[in-house]
Amino acid sequence: MKHRRFAPFTRAGSIVAAALTAxxxxxxxxxxxxxxxSGASQGGSGAGPVHIKVWAWYPEFKGVVDAFNxxxxxxxVDWSNVGTGPDQYAKxxxxxxxxxxxxxxxxxxxxxxxxxxxxxxLVDMGQYGANDDKSLYADWAWKQSTxxxxxxxxxxxxxxxxxxxxxxxxxxxxxxxxxxxDDYAAAAEKIKAADPxxxxxxxxxxxxxxxxxxxxxxxxxxxxxxxxAKDAVGIKLTSPECKKVVxxxxxxxxxxxxxxxxxxxxxxxxxxxxxxxxxxxxxxxxPGYLAGSLKKTSGKWAVAPMPQWTEGANDQGDWGGSxxxxxxxxxxxxxxxxxxxxLFGSSKAAxxxxxxxxxxxxxxxxxxxxxxxxxxxxxxxxxxxxxxxFVPVSNSLGEFxxxxxxxxxxxxxNDLSAEALAGKRPWSTVLDxxxxxxxxxxxxxxxxxxx
Amino acid sequence: MSQLLPxxxxxxxxxxxxxxxxxxxxxxxxxxSHQTRQAVAGSLFVLPFLVIVLLFLALPLGYAFxxxxxxxxxxxxxxxxxxxxxxxxFTDPQFLTGLRRVILFGVIQIPIMLGLALAGALALDAxxxxxxxxxxxxxxxxxxxxxxxxxxxxxxxxxxxxxxxAGVSGLWGxxxxxxxxxxxxxxxxxxxxxxxxxxxxxxxxYSALQGVPREMYEAAVIDGASPVQIALRVKVPAxxxxxxxxxxxxxxxxxxxxxxxxxxxxxxPDIDAGxxxxxxxxxxxxxxxxxxxxxxxxxxxGLSVFVLSYLFVFxxxxxxxxx
Numbered sequence: 001m002k003h004r005r006f007a008p009f010t011r012a013g014s015i016v017a018a019a020l021t022a023x024x025x026x027x028x029x030x031x032x033x034x035x036x037x038s039g040a041s042q043g044g045s046g047a048g049p050v051h052i053k054v055w056a057w058y059p060e061f062k063g064v065v066d067a068f069n070x071x072x073x074x075x076x077v078d079w080s081n082v083g084t085g086p087d088q089y090a091k092x093x094x095x096x097x098x099x100x101x102x103x104x105x106x107x108x109x110x111x112x113x114x115x116x117x118x119x120x121x122l123v124d125m126g127q128y129g130a131n132d133d134k135s136l137y138a139d140w141a142w143k144q145s146t147x148x149x150x151x152x153x154x155x156x157x158x159x160x161x162x163x164x165x166x167x168x169x170x171x172x173x174x175x176x177x178x179x180x181x182d183d184y185a186a187a188a189e190k191i192k193a194a195d196p197x198x199x200x201x202x203x204x205x206x207x208x209x210x211x212x213x214x215x216x217x218x219x220x221x222x223x224x225x226x227x228x229a230k231d232a233v234g235i236k237l238t239s240p241e242c243k244k245v246v247x248x249x250x251x252x253x254x255x256x257x258x259x260x261x262x263x264x265x266x267x268x269x270x271x272x273x274x275x276x277x278x279x280x281x282x283x284x285x286x287p288g289y290l291a292g293s294l295k296k297t298s299g300k301w302a303v304a305p306m307p308q309w310t311e312g313a314n315d316q317g318d319w320g321g322s323x324x325x326x327x328x329x330x331x332x333x334x335x336x337x338x339x340x341x342x343l344f345g346s347s348k349a350a351x352x353x354x355x356x357x358x359x360x361x362x363x364x365x366x367x368x369x370x371x372x373x374x375x376x377x378x379x380x381x382x383x384x385x386x387x388x389x390f391v392p393v394s395n396s397l398g399e400f401x402x403x404x405x406x407x408x409x410x411x412x413x414n415d416l417s418a419e420a421l422a423g424k425r426p427w428s429t430v431l432d433x434x435x436x437x438x439x440x441x442x443x444x445x446x447x448x449x450x451x
Numbered sequence: 452m453s454q455l456l457p458x459x460x461x462x463x464x465x466x467x468x469x470x471x472x473x474x475x476x477x478x479x480x481x482x483x484s485h486q487t488r489q490a491v492a493g494s495l496f497v498l499p500f501l502v503i504v505l506l507f508l509a510l511p512l513g514y515a516f517x518x519x520x521x522x523x524x525x526x527x528x529x530x531x532x533x534x535x536x537x538x539x540x541f542t543d544p545q546f547l548t549g550l551r552r553v554i555l556f557g558v559i560q561i562p563i564m565l566g567l568a569l570a571g572a573l574a575l576d577a578x579x580x581x582x583x584x585x586x587x588x589x590x591x592x593x594x595x596x597x598x599x600x601x602x603x604x605x606x607x608x609x610x611x612x613x614x615x616x617a618g619v620s621g622l623w624g625x626x627x628x629x630x631x632x633x634x635x636x637x638x639x640x641x642x643x644x645x646x647x648x649x650x651x652x653x654x655x656x657y658s659a660l661q662g663v664p665r666e667m668y669e670a671a672v673i674d675g676a677s678p679v680q681i682a683l684r685v686k687v688p689a690x691x692x693x694x695x696x697x698x699x700x701x702x703x704x705x706x707x708x709x710x711x712x713x714x715x716x717x718x719x720p721d722i723d724a725g726x727x728x729x730x731x732x733x734x735x736x737x738x739x740x741x742x743x744x745x746x747x748x749x750x751x752x753g754l755s756v757f758v759l760s761y762l763f764v765f766x767x768x769x770x771x772x773x774x
Contacts, residue, residue, distance in 0.1 A: 089737070090738070093736075093740055094737070097742050118526075119525075204720075205720035260632075261611075262717065264717070265717060265718055266613060267610050267612050267613070270612040270613070405525060408738075408739050411723075414720075414723075418721055418723065422632060444524070445524045445525040446524040446525065446527045447525070447526055
């Protein structure tokens with residue numbers, strides 16, 4: 001799941017929390033005293049059910065927790081939402097540093113898993129039988145959650161990418177839906193000609209989004225396996241497959257065919273809803289994110305497979321997605337593993353909520369293949385059964401690894417993209433400079449880097 | 452002091468009117484002396500505060516300092532490295548850029564804000580009507596709005612689509628102004644800070660003005676001073692201590708600039724992980740897991756705040772002495 005998809009209210013709340021944490025940073029970066037609540041789960045020997053603390057920020061999650069608690073006598077889940085994405089990670093890292101205060105089970109996005117693994121803070125659920133779930137999940141997701149036989153995370157939802165576009169406008173101006181990225185660039189020119197105030201899309205400063213596009217282009221810049229070598233990491237952001245993505249988009253931005261506004265703001269929603277942007281290379285969770293906020297253009301959108309770099313190819317990428325992990329601070333790792341595996345897992349009740357209320361894209365293969373998911377028609381997309389596009393994408397995704405310092409990589413890439421957006425840096429240098437900075441950082445952190 | 456009565460004959464000259472009852476005297480002599488008892492009582496009064504200071508200020512500061520003396524790497528974990536991290540902080544371009552940015556920000560924003568606050572306070576002091584009371588309340592209100600809410604609010608006010616200001620340029624057909632980009636970004640941030648803190652400083656200065664003896668103004672009027680002359684030659688010098696206090700607090704606040712850029716970052720791509728030193732410390736600890744480097748940055752920042760505010764006090768004292 002992409003973390004920025006929720007109502008601004010929750011986000012504001014979590015910012016308040018983050019700001020409060022940071023306001024007292026000077027006195028507080030000791031780490032011990034802030035944020036996290038005390039103690040892991042109580043319960044245990046004999047009397048009553050074991051209570052497992054869960055941190056997660058899925059929407060509509062209360063129903064999922066209730067369903068789990070109703071179907072489990074010996075284990076009860078105590079859930080809290082301590083913040084979305086980065087805000088939760090900040091609290092989690094503080095608790096890890098302090099040595100106490102982390103929950104038993106924590107929601108973690110795919111790109112963050114190695115960053116927690118290297119801190120030695122995630123339990124290998126393989127010891128408690130989690131390897132049995134291997135066949136349950138989409139292959140790429142299972143590979144990102146595991147390291148050999150070690151299972152560090154149980155996948156929940158993903159973000160296979162596809163192209164969302166304004167069907168009515170493309171039809172009105174007789175612009176063909178782009179099948180290749182060359183078509184896409186040509187369509188961008190035509191859109192500008194049709195409406196000088198419109199853009200084909202916006203280039204938001206978002207590491208996950210750019211990463212998804214690079215993944216689709218066959219760029220696999222990172223490699224890391226703690227099981228093989230804790231101190232060896234591969235970083236190669238300068239391969240032609242990676243650079244062509246940034247060059248392509250940078251060219252569109254420089255020509256004024258692509259807007260420069262950030263994603264997930266009220267302005268961005270308004271721009272999508274007013275005909276300012278005609279497309280968005282979006283993810284499987286986007287329908288749920290947008291359906292509520294784009295009222296005027298509801299029904300006018302459609303989904304097409306991602307444009308390809310080579311005509312007729314079937315290369316795909318993913319943007320976002322999340323998992324459940326068990327922390328080493330848990331007193332009941334066995335029960336916590338059960339919670340991580342079964343909160344969603346193959347629970348029908350949970351996925352009913354997950355699919356129809358929270359709009360998650362399921363990484364459980366059976367759930368994704370089920371007709372109730374693939375045949376679901378979306379009013380927002382004019383009755384199109386969009387999951388028939390997203391499901392094959394998820395199925396065809398290959399392996400893609402992340403570094404154990406992905407936050408640093410994305411932050412660096414984002415900040416350098418922002419410099420290029422502001423015209424202070426040529427686009428062609430964004431990845432070269434990211435590579436340089438990330439390699440220097442990795443070496444300083446004690447890694448042997450292969451480029 | 453073992454005797455209850457002082458030995459000095461001058462003091463003992465008038466005989467004590469009431470003879471103290473012997474049992475009490477005996478008890479007092481057996482127990483602690485008067486001074487010691489006072490000292491104990493005093494420490495008991497101080498104790499609660501002392502515990503809080505030690506527990507929530509000294510101890511975390513000490514721990515943070517201890518952390519800052521360690522280098523931390525993802526592969527090797529933490530190890531003692533002395534002042535190595537500080538050396539790194541002082542040569543870290545991202546940290547230094549952020550530091551330079553807040554100093555530039557302060558040099559421009561602080562005088563503007565304090566100037567506005569002073570003008571407002573002088574105006575409030577000069578006009579004494581119901582309008583002044585309302586104005587005082589309204590001016591103070593932004594300070595009552597939590598900084599995070601204020602920043603979010605300005606995020607929407609600056610918006611290209613919803614904001615009231617962006618539309619103004621549309622009147623002559625220009626594209627909406629981008630308040631979140633280029634050189635305007637720092638101005639936009641400065642505006643939010645000025646909005647939030649001018650009223651607060653105005654009230655501080657206004658209260659100081661209330662304490663100035665009215666006779667001084669009367670004397671000035673009799674000497675033939677105009678209202679403007681009274682304001683600049685009498686009132687402003689009279690509240691100089693309050694002005695420098697407000698200035699020092701503002702300098703410290705500016706160096707710790709965090710809330711506004713942290714929140715507006717979602718609207719403004721140009722705000723990077725090290726936009727201000729405090730934001731950089733936050734990113735290092737809670738995004739990149741580098742707690743010890745974050746501690747070193749925090750201490751370096753604290754040191755710069757100390758140096759800058761000391762410098763400010765020093766300069767203003769020197770100027771006061773010369774005047």
